Amino acid sequence: MSPITMMKYPTLLFLFVLATALDAQTVALARQQPLGTVVTVRGIVTNGPELGSIRYLQDHTAGIAAFPGSGSVPGFSNAVKAGDSIEVTGPLVDFNGLLEISPVQSFQVLVAGLPLPEPRALTSLLEVNESLEGQLISVPCTQFAAGGSVFNTNGTYDLTDSDGNVSRIFLRSGHPLIGSSIPGEPVLLTAIASQFIQSQLLPRYATDLQPSPCFYFSKEVEAADFGQTSLSITWKTNLTSPTILLWGDEDKTDSLYFQPGPATSHSATLNNLSAGTLYNVQAVAVHNSDTIRSQVRVFSTTSTSTGRIKIFFNQPVDETVAAPFAPDGDSFDACLEEIFNRIDSACCTIDLAYYNNNRNDIVSRLNAAHTRGVRVRYVAAINASSSALQPPPPFQVLYGNDLDLMHNKFMVCDAELPDKAWVVTGSMNWTTENMTKDYNNMLCFQDQSLARSYVREFEEMWGSSSAVPDTNKSLFGSEKTDNTPHQFRIGGVPVSLWFSPSDGTTGRIRQALETSEHSLLFALLTFTRDELAIACTDAHNRGVDVRGLIENTGDQGSEFGYLTSNGIQVFTHTQSGSLHHKYAVIDAANPDSGPLVVTGSHNWSSVAEERNDENTLIIADERVSRLFLAEFERRWAEVATALPEPGSNLAAQVIPNPACDRLRMQMPVKAAIARLYDSAGGLRHSFQVSEQDMELPIGFLPQGWYMLQVIEDNGHATTIPFQKICR
Numbered sequence: 001m002s003p004i005t006m007m008k009y010p011t012l013l014f015l016f017v018l019a020t021a022l023d024a025q026t027v028a029l030a031r032q033q034p035l036g037t038v039v040t041v042r043g044i045v046t047n048g049p050e051l052g053s054i055r056y057l058q059d060h061t062a063g064i065a066a067f068p069g070s071g072s073v074p075g076f077s078n079a080v081k082a083g084d085s086i087e088v089t090g091p092l093v094d095f096n097g098l099l100e101i102s103p104v105q106s107f108q109v110l111v112a113g114l115p116l117p118e119p120r121a122l123t124s125l126l127e128v129n130e131s132l133e134g135q136l137i138s139v140p141c142t143q144f145a146a147g148g149s150v151f152n153t154n155g156t157y158d159l160t161d162s163d164g165n166v167s168r169i170f171l172r173s174g175h176p177l178i179g180s181s182i183p184g185e186p187v188l189l190t191a192i193a194s195q196f197i198q199s200q201l202l203p204r205y206a207t208d209l210q211p212s213p214c215f216y217f218s219k220e221v222e223a224a225d226f227g228q229t230s231l232s233i234t235w236k237t238n239l240t241s242p243t244i245l246l247w248g249d250e251d252k253t254d255s256l257y258f259q260p261g262p263a264t265s266h267s268a269t270l271n272n273l274s275a276g277t278l279y280n281v282q283a284v285a286v287h288n289s290d291t292i293r294s295q296v297r298v299f300s301t302t303s304t305s306t307g308r309i310k311i312f313f314n315q316p317v318d319e320t321v322a323a324p325f326a327p328d329g330d331s332f333d334a335c336l337e338e339i340f341n342r343i344d345s346a347c348c349t350i351d352l353a354y355y356n357n358n359r360n361d362i363v364s365r366l367n368a369a370h371t372r373g374v375r376v377r378y379v380a381a382i383n384a385s386s387s388a389l390q391p392p393p394p395f396q397v398l399y400g401n402d403l404d405l406m407h408n409k410f411m412v413c414d415a416e417l418p419d420k421a422w423v424v425t426g427s428m429n430w431t432t433e434n435m436t437k438d439y440n441n442m443l444c445f446q447d448q449s450l451a452r453s454y455v456r457e458f459e460e461m462w463g464s465s466s467a468v469p470d471t472n473k474s475l476f477g478s479e480k481t482d483n484t485p486h487q488f489r490i491g492g493v494p495v496s497l498w499f500s501p502s503d504g505t506t507g508r509i510r511q512a513l514e515t516s517e518h519s520l521l522f523a524l525l526t527f528t529r530d531e532l533a534i535a536c537t538d539a540h541n542r543g544v545d546v547r548g549l550i551e552n553t554g555d556q557g558s559e560f561g562y563l564t565s566n567g568i569q570v571f572t573h574t575q576s577g578s579l580h581h582k583y584a585v586i587d588a589a590n591p592d593s594g595p596l597v598v599t600g601s602h603n604w605s606s607v608a609e610e611r612n613d614e615n616t617l618i619i620a621d622e623r624v625s626r627l628f629l630a631e632f633e634r635r636w637a638e639v640a641t642a643l644p645e646p647g648s649n650l651a652a653q654v655i656p657n658p659a660c661d662r663l664r665m666q667m668p669v670k671a672a673i674a675r676l677y678d679s680a681g682g683l684r685h686s687f688q689v690s691e692q693d694m695e696l697p698i699g700f701l702p703q704g705w706y707m708l709q710v711i712e713d714n715g716h717a718t719t720i721p722f723q724k725i726c727r
């Protein structure tokens with residue numbers, strides 16, 4: 001559009017500026033804006049109609065209310081449910097002390113049915129303040145003043161905590177709790193922190209009032225330090241107790257650590273332990289006549305293994321970036337040879353969990369290992385093709401996770417032998433295409449602690465510790481529990497290990513991304529998790545160099561458009577072969593900033609977080625980080641040189657213009673996202689762009705002027721005005 005045309009249609013100039021400015025921001029940043037500011041935020045909704053038409057949403061930074069008041073787009077309250085990840089736009093208003101987005105100018109349900117955020121655990125009602133407004137919180141040992149009677153009407157009900165601090169809950173007319181009994185005993189209160197002139201808490205249903213002792217662990221059991229023969233464990237209780245710890249190896253907790261002195265901060269050092277061994281620990285606390293027990297946690301001592309970490313890629317990397325380091329291999333042949341070596345060197349046991357496998361040469365090596373007396377156990381995905389396992393091999397194979405995917409890719413050899421224990425893992429499936437054509441990484445660790453931890457996860461799926469699986473006890477997906485160690489030192493390198501979906505892996509990835517100070521680079525098959533996109537955007541906003549490559553930018557809920565619209569350089573991987581990686585590399589060129597690599601089988605998606613069987617490693621090491629940096633920069637250079645120059649789509653057009661029911665969009669280059677803004681600057685719809693010449697339905701729009709913003713694969717955005725002239 002020429003400057004003259006812009007002068008002729010000032011509304012279009014306003015729309016162009018507004019359409020490029022209405023990018024989602026963190027809730028915390030939105031809350032800092034002046035009243036009246038139009039904001040766009042993303043978050044997970046934490047309530048439904050039990051609180052009326054209002055919806056509270058929160059991201060990892062803060063919470064906020066969205067109220068569909070006068071002037072709102074229709075359908076908000078009916079369409080938006082608890083667990084939905086939504087994007088909502090509207091002005092900030094103050095309603096009797098509560099900060100709200102109202103009216104709702106536009107909204108979009110990005111992903112439905114996600115788990116709700118964990119409530120912010122408080123220890124006292126005194127901690128409830130405006131910084132928590134809009135968030136789910138929990139407070140233990142709260143007691144209602146009217147306990148034993150009935151929630152007989154809408155209104156407020158007072159309650160106190162164990163320190164005598166007073167607050168109140170509010171029940172609106174028609175709330176599910178009205179007509180039910182008011183608990184007479186202390187409860188763990190879960191509620192949304194809100195305000196109406198003064199602070200009030202909003203429980204949603206009966207399960208938000210759980211019986212709760214007034215004696216509890218205020219800090220869970222964790223390892224403060226660990227060595228080859230010792231573990232130092234810490235925890236806290238809200239009331240004084242002797243320091244009591246039950247512990248043991250295998251599945252036992254039959255040993256006792258005891259210090260009689262009463263305390264609220266507890267520590268125990270266990271000595272004379274065995275190296276490379278997994279230990280179960282459980283804290284016990286006693287106060288007056290009350291006894292409580294913590295969850296059983298698992299920790300590992302450091303092994304006596306060499307701690308060697310070998311890094312392989314199946315495609316060439318930019319070794320000038322990695323210097324003075326070099327990968328152990330950057331070709332298919334090198335990866336395959338290492339797999340053969342690990343199998344051929346195993347003397348006693350091989351445990352494998354691979355999503356799919358069509359490599360008869362690898363299975364032939366496994367068959368030979370079985371023939372020479374190695375116990376081979378194999379878990380495969382029931383919903384994937386593993387043609388190399390047909391006809392059935394001589395060793396046992398268990399197919400699992402019939403609800404979703406057994407998506408692991410790991411092999412463990414000789415876990416019980418310190419000098420021979422190896423773990424092979426990464427992003428690479430054992431298929432010819434994935435190993436030769438696609439882009440993958442493979443890591444090998446000579447470490448008994450890590451190997452035994454992988455075996456524990458394997459045997460949870462296998463259902464037994466023997467050579468034969470027990471299908472009555474085998475667990476997959478959401479049936480599994482968090483029962484493995486997470487922290488290791490491998491050759492002096494800090495490594496953490498997380499299995500999905502039991503271990504909250506996405507939260508651990510987010511924490512790693514939040515450590516970035518200089519650079520945050522990622523290469524991913526798919527990227528659909530809001531909190532990870534927000535973490536990348538936050539890093540970009542604080543000056544971190546954030547760049548990314550994504551293979552599947554057209555996935556439902558893809559974060560590609562969100563990232564590019566927030567100014568982050570993200571490219572679609574367009575080269576032959578799929579970018580099958582699932583890694584991030586953080587501060588690789590800045591050794592003083594704590595370089596990290598996140599990698600494994602876990603895609604940055606909800607199905608990986610909630611239902612698949614996955615494994616993820618976070619490695620804090622300069623060498624490993626520089627090697628992954630070399631991989632990233634090689635892929636980045638390949639994609640960047642193949643992209644058209646920014647702005648090359650200036651010939652993009654929409655026809656007809658004016659339009660009626662359908663709008664045809666023609667693009668000379670590939671794009672990923674199209675966003676439709678109305679004359680008020682509100683986002684009316686987002687389209688996944690699948691073709692360079694495609695039709696968009698616009699019959700639902702009223703007459704008026706609109707702006708279509710199209711985001712290319714190279715991140716460049718073009719905005720095209722058009723007019724809708726008929727109903």
